[in-house]
Amino acid sequence: MIEGLNPGFILIFGALLVPFTGGIVRSILLLALPVLALTQIYTLGLGTWGHYEFLGLSIELTRIDPLARIFGTVFCLASFMGMIYAMHVKDTIQHFVALIYMGSAIGAVFAGDMVTLFVFWELTAISSVFLIWASRTERAYKAGMRYLIIQVSSGVILLGGIILYYQETGSIAFNYIGLTGLASGLILLAFGIKSAFPFLHNWMQDAYPEATVTGTVILSAFTTKLAIYTLARAFPGTDILIPIGAAMTVYPIFFAVLENDLRRVLAYSLNNQLGYMVVGVGIGTELSINGTAAHAFAHIMYKSLLFMSMGAVLFRTGTIKASELGGLYKSMPVTMVFCIIGAMSIAAFPLTGGFVSKAMIQSAAADGGLVVIWLIMLFASAGVMDHSGIKVPFFTFFAHDSGIRVKEAPMNMLIAMGFAAFFCIGIGVFPGLLYQLLPYAPTYEPYTASHVITSLQLLFFAMLAFALLMRYKIYPPELRSTNLDFDWFYRVPLKWLALAIGRLILVVWNWVLGIANDIVYSVINTTEKTHGDGKALARTTTSSTAVMIIVAVLGFMIVFFYRFVQQPPAS
Amino acid sequence: MSKPDDEKKYWLDEPKNIDKVFYAVLVLCALVAVPDVLSLFNILYHKHIEFEFENIFEFYSLYGLVCYVGLVLIAKKLRKVLMRDEDYYD
Numbered sequence: 170m171i172e173g174l175n176p177g178f179i180l181i182f183g184a185l186l187v188p189f190t191g192g193i194v195r196s197i198l199l200l201a202l203p204v205l206a207l208t209q210i211y212t213l214g215l216g217t218w219g220h221y222e223f224l225g226l227s228i229e230l231t232r233i234d235p236l237a238r239i240f241g242t243v244f245c246l247a248s249f250m251g252m253i254y255a256m257h258v259k260d261t262i263q264h265f266v267a268l269i270y271m272g273s274a275i276g277a278v279f280a281g282d283m284v285t286l287f288v289f290w291e292l293t294a295i296s297s298v299f300l301i302w303a304s305r306t307e308r309a310y311k312a313g314m315r316y317l318i319i320q321v322s323s324g325v326i327l328l329g330g331i332i333l334y335y336q337e338t339g340s341i342a343f344n345y346i347g348l349t350g351l352a353s354g355l356i357l358l359a360f361g362i363k364s365a366f367p368f369l370h371n372w373m374q375d376a377y378p379e380a381t382v383t384g385t386v387i388l389s390a391f392t393t394k395l396a397i398y399t400l401a402r403a404f405p406g407t408d409i410l411i412p413i414g415a416a417m418t419v420y421p422i423f424f425a426v427l428e429n430d431l432r433r434v435l436a437y438s439l440n441n442q443l444g445y446m447v448v449g450v451g452i453g454t455e456l457s458i459n460g461t462a463a464h465a466f467a468h469i470m471y472k473s474l475l476f477m478s479m480g481a482v483l484f485r486t487g488t489i490k491a492s493e494l495g496g497l498y499k500s501m502p503v504t505m506v507f508c509i510i511g512a513m514s515i516a517a518f519p520l521t522g523g524f525v526s527k528a529m530i531q532s533a534a535a536d537g538g539l540v541v542i543w544l545i546m547l548f549a550s551a552g553v554m555d556h557s558g559i560k561v562p563f564f565t566f567f568a569h570d571s572g573i574r575v576k577e578a579p580m581n582m583l584i585a586m587g588f589a590a591f592f593c594i595g596i597g598v599f600p601g602l603l604y605q606l607l608p609y610a611p612t613y614e615p616y617t618a619s620h621v622i623t624s625l626q627l628l629f630f631a632m633l634a635f636a637l638l639m640r641y642k643i644y645p646p647e648l649r650s651t652n653l654d655f656d657w658f659y660r661v662p663l664k665w666l667a668l669a670i671g672r673l674i675l676v677v678w679n680w681v682l683g684i685a686n687d688i689v690y691s692v693i694n695t696t697e698k699t700h701g702d703g704k705a706l707a708r709t710t711t712s713s714t715a716v717m718i719i720v721a722v723l724g725f726m727i728v729f730f731y732r733f734v735q736q737p738p739a740s
Numbered sequence: 741m742s743k744p745d746d747e748k749k750y751w752l753d754e755p756k757n758i759d760k761v762f763y764a765v766l767v768l769c770a771l772v773a774v775p776d777v778l779s780l781f782n783i784l785y786h787k788h789i790e791f792e793f794e795n796i797f798e799f800y801s802l803y804g805l806v807c808y809v810g811l812v813l814i815a816k817k818l819r820k821v822l823m824r825d826e827d828y829y830d
Contacts, residue, residue, distance in 0.1 A: 308830075426815035427822070499750060535790035543791070551807035567752065618775075619788035625772045627804035629765070634808035636765045645816045651828040652819070660829055 173218020175231040176206040176241060177276025177289065180248065184268035188261055196256055199264060203248035206275060210241050217281055226341050229281025236462065236608040240278045240398045243466045244271065246592070247390040247473060254477055254585035255383035266299040267387050274391035278398055283331045283341045283356075286399070290327060290359075293392055294320035300384030301376050309379040315660075316376035320392075323362035330355030346403040357404060363396035364447060365440050367416045371656035373440060374424070378432040378489075382480040385432055389439060389476050390469045397446045401461055406453025414451055415542045417444030418549035425556035427645065427652050431479050431489045431565060435472070438515065438557040441549060442468050448546065449530040452537055455609040460529030462607055467514070467522030467596050474511035474589035475561060478504050481578035481586070482565055491560070491647035496570030504578045505566040507586040514593040516558030516628060517550065522593045524624065525600035525615040532613065547627070554631040564647055773801055 183202040190198055210233065219230030233241070248271040255267065270293055277289035294317065301313035333352035335341055346353045362369045373393070377385050404410060418441050425437035442464070449461030481504050482497060483489040498505045510521070517523035527550070534543045577583070596603050604611035638644040700707045751757055775785040776798045789795060796802075 422811065423815045423818055426812060427819050429826075498752075532790070540791060547803060548807045548811075551804045552811050554804075555808060555811060570753075617788060618785060622772065622775045622785070623787070623794075623800040626776070626798070626800035629769045629772050630801040630804035631808040633765055633769045634805050634812075636762050638809065638812055640762060644812060645819060648823070649826045651824045651826055653822045653824060653828075 173213065173231050174209065175219065175276050175279050176209040176213075176245070177272045177274070177279060179206045179209060180268045180272025180275060184265050184272065187265045187268065195264070199252040199256070199268070200249065202268065203245045203252065203271070206248070206272075207242065207245035210238060210245065210279075219281075223284075226284055226335075227282060228285060229342070230285055231279050232281030232343075233279060234608075235606070236398070236401060236458075237278050239462045239466060239606045239608065240394065241275055242606060243469050244275045244278060244391060244394075247271075247387075247469050248275075250473060250585050250588050251383070251387040251390065253588065254386055254480070254582055256581040257579055258381075258383055260303060262299060263303050263381065263384065266296045266303075267384075270296040270300065271387065271391060274395050277395055281343060283327075283334070283343045286343055287324065287328055287331060290363075290395075291321065291324040293395065294324055297388055297392060300388055301380040303381045303384055304379060306379070312376045312379040315656075316372050319362060319372040323359045326355050326362070327359035330357075330359060343402065345405070348404065348407050348409065353403075357400075357407070360396050360399045360403070361413075363392055364400060364443055365393055365396075365417070366413055366447075367420050368655050370417075370421070370440055371654055374421075374433055374436040374654065375656055377436045377439075378430050382484045386473055386476045386480055389435075390473055393439065393443055394465050394469060397443060397450070397461065397465055400447065400450045401458055405450055405458055407451060410447050410451030411539065411542055414444045414447030414449075415545045417441065417447055418546055419444075419552070422549060422552035422556055424652055424654060425552075426560070427650075429491050429647050429650055431491055431494075431561055432476065432483070434491075434556055434561060435475050435479060438475075438553065439472055441553060442472065442515070444549065445527055445530050445546065448534065448542060452530075452533045452539070454533050454536070456536065456613060457530055457533035459604075459607040459609050459611060459613070460526065460533055463526035463529060463603055464523075466603060466606070467526040467593070470589050470592040470596065471511045471514035471522055474507060474586055474593060475515065475557065477582060477586045477589065478508035478511060479561065479565070481582045484582070485575040485578060486573050490649060491564040492649050494565045494571055494573065495568040496566070497573065497575075498566040499570070500573070500575050501566070501577050503583055504586065505562065507583075507590050508562045508566065510590045510593055512558045512562050514597070516554045517624060518597075518628060519616070519621045519624060520594065520597040522596035524597055525603070526596070528615055528620060528624075529613050551627060551631045554628055555635065558628070559632065559635050769801070773798060776801070 180202050183198065183205075186198060187195065213231070213233055215233050215235070215238070217229055217232045219228070221228040221230070251267065251271070255263065258264070273289040273292035273296060277286055277293065280286040280289055298313045298317045298320070301309055301316060303309075330352050331341060334346070334356065337350070337352055346356060348354060348357055362372075365373050377388055380388055400410070421437040421440040421444075425434050425441070428434045428437060446461045446464050446468075449457040449464065451457075479489055482494065482501065485501065486494065486497070488494065514521035514523045517527050531543065531546055531550075534546065578586075600615055601611075604613075635644070698704060752761075776787075779785045779787055780797065787794065793799065
């Protein structure tokens with residue numbers, strides 16, 4: 170292997186082999202590439218490689234430090250898991266773009282400079298949209314288009330920020346930036362779009378639920394966590410991120426409660442989980458950055474598990490609408506168990522991944538005396554218990570029996586879910602293994618009597634609330650619906666405005682075209698009148714007549730000049 | 741329970757078993773609420789706190805219950821404003 174090769178390239182180059190393989194060979198290739206990339210990360214160890222001078226810029230293709238390593242590690246694991254889950258898919262395009270997408274996300278994490286980061290950043294956007302379009306529906310096509318516009322905009326804003334930053338500092342090294350001016354503001358905005366900050370978030374809830382069964386699982390793991398990594402790298406301790414993150418934990422949960430499409434519920438819940446990580450970056454202490462990294466790791470596992478279980482339900486039943494599902498525990502019991510493990514993990518039950526990771530951020534907020542933020546995050550934790558902890562498994566596998574009878578999920582899907590469930594519980598039971606990977610020395614002890622008891626109190630009483638609300642028929646029923654979110658502004662009024670401007674341009678254009686036509690016609694008409702067939706200037710005459718006219722004109726001129734023009738007096 | 745079989749009667753199909761689940765949740769809540777009662781008398785359990793208000797009796801239990809109900813009720817109100825037909829954007 171090339172010395173210091175960025176592990177991301179292994180997946181990207183490997184993708185180029187995909188079209189030339191088939192059957193079992195391709196399956197082996199798809200599974201081997203993430204393993205090779207993971208091996209590359211740990212063979213290289215910590216350090217930097219691949220230094221080049223390019224147009225006066227210092228390129229650093231590979232940089233492995235503890236912060237990059239934990240994200241790179243979980244990305245490799247998620248790639249492996251995603252590929253097992255997608256093993257039954259026969260679509261070459263999906264395999265190809267999935268590898269490019271995962272490889273570029275891993276490449277971006279290990280990029281040492283911002284130009285390399287930018288290239289991988291854009292590559293994740295362009296490759297991932299094909300996972301949405303692979304659904305091959307009209308809705309998916311449109312949602313993918315909106316997704317692509319927003320993702321590429323993020324890249325363009327990032328490029329603008331990098332250029333300004335280079336002019337200010339003369340460096341493109343990707344390290345701490347901090348919010349200081351326009352350049353860093355643009356970079357933060359670019360990262361914010363991909364992290365799904367409030368009001369910049371709708372691309373995710375819009376596009377992820379439209380992707381293929383396997384595409385959504387893969388999409389959910391990389392783009393947003395890559396953005397969280399870049400925030401943790403460049404903007405730790407940036408105060409504005411604390412309220413932004415807190416808003417992110419709360420805003421999406423109301424929509425998650427109302428939403429009927431369960432993959433969209435999970436997209437909202439993903440958004441809410443990113444909020445905790447953004448708060449962790451904003452606090453910026455060693456504990457909170459550790460918390461963000463650990464939470465990203467655990468989150469990828471349980472969120473993938475939830476998306477995989479809902480994907481399996483969609484794959485078998487053909488629908489993912491809560492209003493049409495129910496009673497599936499009878500026909501998909503194994504999927505149900507995995508879904509509940511994911512649900513308990515996201516809700517942060519003791520002995521699951523969420524319990525040992527989220528608490529670090531919560532604790533860091535308390536250490537900083539951030540009472541309001543702390544209370545908001547605790548409120549959001551009760552909210553998570555609702556939409557992901559209870560709603561997703563309850564309305565799919567229990568509730569009223571929909572009468573749907575299907576087969577259990579395919580074996581490859583069950584293996585992939587088992588892999589994720591293994592990590593969800595493994596992290597919860599042996600948090601020390603995850604803590605070893607953290608960017609700073611771990612100091613947090615999750616299993617104190619107080620932490621376990623207070624968590625259980627919060628979660629069980631939230632469950633009691635649900636039981637009471639169901640029993641007394643207060644809980645809102647699942648309805649086929651669209652709930653207006655911030656994207657309404659660009660999908661309705663802005664679209665209307667754009668169409669109106671388009672119509673206005675058409676009117677002006679037609680008007681200008683009309684006037685120009687009139688001018689051209691009048692020129693043609695005038696010419697027609699004088700030079701047209703049989704008209705004065707186009708008439709043919711005999712040569713004798715022509716000679717007569719010339720003689721007459723000459724004669725007239727002679728007489729005229731002789732009679733009226735005086736000779737100048739001779740001097 | 742692993743075979744899809746419409747003839748088979750499942751435990752949860754019995755309405756009175758759903759009541760049992762409800763009572764089980766009540767019991768679980770009662771169990772996790774016990775430590776706060778014990779801590780009133782300083783027996784066995786001492787809550788490790790960061791903020792003063794965490795010492796309120798059953799703070800976490802009440803906070804979980806109230807937040808959850810509040811969230812659902814607010815969401816229900818929001819639904820009146822935000823809900824449209826499924827094909828609203830199509």
